[in-house]
Amino acid sequence: MALLEIKNLHTRIAEDGTEILRGVDLTVNAGEVHAIMGPNGSGKSTLSYVLAGKENYEVTEGEVLFNGENILEMGPDERAMAGMFLAFQYPIEIPGVATITFLKAALNSQRKARGLDELPTPDFMKLVREKAKQMNITSDMLKRPLNVGFSGGEKKRSEILQMALLEPTLCVLDETDSGLDIDALKVVSNGVNALRSPERAMIVITHYQRLLDHIVPDIVHVLSAGKIVKTGGPDLALELEKNGYADYIGEAA
Amino acid sequence: MTADNTALSTAAERALIEQYEAASTGDAVKLMREKAIAGFRSRGLPNRRVEEWKYTDLRRGMNEALPIAEMPAAAEAKAAVDTVAGFGDMAGARIVFVNGLYAPELSEISGVEGLTIRSLAATLAKSRPQGLGELAASLTDSALDLNTAFMRDGALIDVAAGAEIEKPVEILHVAAGEPAATYTRHVVRVGEGAKVCFSEVYSGKGHYQTNTAIEFSAAKGAEVSWIKLQNESREAQHLSTLLSRLDGEVGFDHFIFNSGAHLSRTQTFLRFDGEGSRAELRSAMLITEEQHCDVTLVVDHAVPNCESREFCKSVIDGAAKGVFQGRINVFPHAQKTDGRMVSQALFLSESVEMAYKPELEIFADDVQCAHGATSGQIDEDLLFYLRARGIPEAEARTLLVLAFLSEVIEEIGDEQVVETLEERTRTWLGY
Numbered sequence: 096m097a098l099l100e101i102k103n104l105h106t107r108i109a110e111d112g113t114e115i116l117r118g119v120d121l122t123v124n125a126g127e128v129h130a131i132m133g134p135n136g137s138g139k140s141t142l143s144y145v146l147a148g149k150e151n152y153e154v155t156e157g158e159v160l161f162n163g164e165n166i167l168e169m170g171p172d173e174r175a176m177a178g179m180f181l182a183f184q185y186p187i188e189i190p191g192v193a194t195i196t197f198l199k200a201a202l203n204s205q206r207k208a209r210g211l212d213e214l215p216t217p218d219f220m221k222l223v224r225e226k227a228k229q230m231n232i233t234s235d236m237l238k239r240p241l242n243v244g245f246s247g248g249e250k251k252r253s254e255i256l257q258m259a260l261l262e263p264t265l266c267v268l269d270e271t272d273s274g275l276d277i278d279a280l281k282v283v284s285n286g287v288n289a290l291r292s293p294e295r296a297m298i299v300i301t302h303y304q305r306l307l308d309h310i311v312p313d314i315v316h317v318l319s320a321g322k323i324v325k326t327g328g329p330d331l332a333l334e335l336e337k338n339g340y341a342d343y344i345g346e347a348a
Numbered sequence: 349m350t351a352d353n354t355a356l357s358t359a360a361e362r363a364l365i366e367q368y369e370a371a372s373t374g375d376a377v378k379l380m381r382e383k384a385i386a387g388f389r390s391r392g393l394p395n396r397r398v399e400e401w402k403y404t405d406l407r408r409g410m411n412e413a414l415p416i417a418e419m420p421a422a423a424e425a426k427a428a429v430d431t432v433a434g435f436g437d438m439a440g441a442r443i444v445f446v447n448g449l450y451a452p453e454l455s456e457i458s459g460v461e462g463l464t465i466r467s468l469a470a471t472l473a474k475s476r477p478q479g480l481g482e483l484a485a486s487l488t489d490s491a492l493d494l495n496t497a498f499m500r501d502g503a504l505i506d507v508a509a510g511a512e513i514e515k516p517v518e519i520l521h522v523a524a525g526e527p528a529a530t531y532t533r534h535v536v537r538v539g540e541g542a543k544v545c546f547s548e549v550y551s552g553k554g555h556y557q558t559n560t561a562i563e564f565s566a567a568k569g570a571e572v573s574w575i576k577l578q579n580e581s582r583e584a585q586h587l588s589t590l591l592s593r594l595d596g597e598v599g600f601d602h603f604i605f606n607s608g609a610h611l612s613r614t615q616t617f618l619r620f621d622g623e624g625s626r627a628e629l630r631s632a633m634l635i636t637e638e639q640h641c642d643v644t645l646v647v648d649h650a651v652p653n654c655e656s657r658e659f660c661k662s663v664i665d666g667a668a669k670g671v672f673q674g675r676i677n678v679f680p681h682a683q684k685t686d687g688r689m690v691s692q693a694l695f696l697s698e699s700v701e702m703a704y705k706p707e708l709e710i711f712a713d714d715v716q717c718a719h720g721a722t723s724g725q726i727d728e729d730l731l732f733y734l735r736a737r738g739i740p741e742a743e744a745r746t747l748l749v750l751a752f753l754s755e756v757i758e759e760i761g762d763e764q765v766v767e768t769l770e771e772r773t774r775t776w777l778g779y
Binding site: 197205 | 730732733734736737741743748750751753755
């Protein structure tokens with residue numbers, strides 16, 4: 096059974112009815128890394144939000160099966176507990192909630208959902224410190240309110256730290272490379288690569304081939320005007336970098 | 349004496365007058381009481397035509413005068429106090445009032461150097477306590493008049509000059525459950541350069557009425573922090589008046605946490621009487637269902653070079669109504685005054701109401717005064733982010749409400765107090 100199966104997914108923006116996804120089909124198996132590339136406005140971020148359960152979008156047709164179960168009726172928290180993780184393109188700032196408090200609440204909620212006991216604080220601290228070190232996140236950052244005053248790179252590193260801590264089975268990375276300098280890109284990529292495993296799949300959404308030098312995908316898709324218009328191997332990304340999306344924009348329209 | 353009862357249009361008002369006449373105590377402050385009841389007789393209960401009470405119409409809200417409360421049996425009093433969680437065991441001294449009356453066997457008032465606590469009732473039997481009525485004389489207010497007319501007991505607290513009282517002094521008020529009215533009056537005087545923290549707690553069961561007033565003065569260089577926790581029963585009425593006067597170079601940090609009572613009004617009057625003083629008046633209210641909560645602050649900058657901050661955070665759910673009134677008066681010659689007030693409200697339902705009335709009256713020309721207000725709902729994007737990490741919706745909302753309040757609560761600094769208040773917030777949210 097595939098880990099994720101998206102079948103003929105159509106969505107529109109709830110507020111104004113604008114159609115974004117117009118029949119996306121995608122199958123992701125455990126252990127695979129898929130890259131989704133595409134021009135601005137093709138629906139990449141929408142796809143990530145719809146997978147995570149953001150309420151601003153309406154699914155008009157199709158289904159999304161995660162571990163064989165239709166998740167479209169599930170809330171974002173239930174999806175996360177089922178093993179879904181979205182690394183946000185723009186991580187949200189939450190003043191008043193310390194990063195460490197947030198991490199603890201998230202981890203313990205997920206443990207509870209899996210029938211495990213809450214992690215005792217010393218064990219939790221040890222775990223977080225260890226994972227934070229790998230992501231170059233200082234204990235000072237952990238004490239600060241979540242994402243408040245974090246640089247672009249710090250926000251993205253914090254997203255990957257959360258991913259490492261929560262150990263999801265499907266990681267959706269939405270333009271994780273945007274706003275990163277070369278060094279930060281390496282730290283983030285290493286963090287992501289460390290999480291690659293036969294049980295876990297990843298969907299990496301990006302504009303640029305650059306990220307895919309670091310996180311090498313098994314399969315590359317081109318999303319254009321709300322549909323996947325081309326699927327290939329890692330070479331497809333190189334071709335796109337050279338020729339741009341011009342060839343595919345026409346195809347979808 | 350033929351009384352002019354024309355201002356008294358409701359049954360509650362007439363009943364209050366009858367109660368007063370029936371009680372007719374002959375103690376040391378008889379004259380003060382007579383004057384207060386005459387004031388009440390001429391004005392009646394505050395109503396919407398009284399500007400200061402515009403958003404809290406007590407004439408409509410208070411439709412009965414409950415009998416004056418009596419002390420319950422010792423075991424019952426102890427049981428009532430035992431169920432109340434103040435700030436745990438952190439208090440150094442503790443004076444307990446059950447149904448508005450001093451309960452010596454449940455209190456611990458001696459043994460702290462530099463601190464003197466006496467019962468008002470015991471003193472009143474003999475003489476007029478020093479300071480009683482001094483600050484009250486400057487205010488025309490019916491809630492305060494009723495307190496003066498009916499005051500039964502209270503704490504007379506003196507902190508000696510230079511004393512540093514390490515642990516908080518707790519003033520605990522517990523209503524034991526009878527439908528009755530309590531009137532407590534405290535006089536708190538902090539000496540020169542003294543340092544002290546007070547925690548003032550209200551709690552109870554069932555249907556009752558609390559009317560409490562405090563006259564508080566701080567001498568030069570005193571550092572006082574004060575936390576008031578109003579956690580009355582949801583059927584109770586809570587009226588409280590704090591009259592405070594600060595001498596020069598005083599630091600005063602006041603925090604009010606309102607979550608109880610069907611109807612509450614917490615009014616604070618603060619007067620700067622010496623230069624170089626600073627006061628922070630922060631408050632948090634958490635209300636739901638049909639609760640009505642009024643926080644009113646009046647700051648008088650009577651001298652130059654003082655700084656005041658008023659910061660009110662409100663979390664309102666159900667069909668509750670919050671009121672925040674802040675007034676800053678800058679007297680002529682009170683130059684270099686720095687006064688600011690901010691009100692921020694978080695609405696958890698669509699049927700809530702919040703009234704915000706800022707007033708700045710400035711008669712000096714070299715001052716800084718400002719006010720601002722915001723209100724909003726829980727940000728859906730924040731909620732989505734938390735839920736996308738597996739935090740269930742109810743818990744995510746709790747985290748966001750705590751985050752909203754953290755700015756006023758964490759300023760308190762004392763970790764145990766912060767934790768207690770956060771715990772209360774979680775309980776209030778049903779989490």
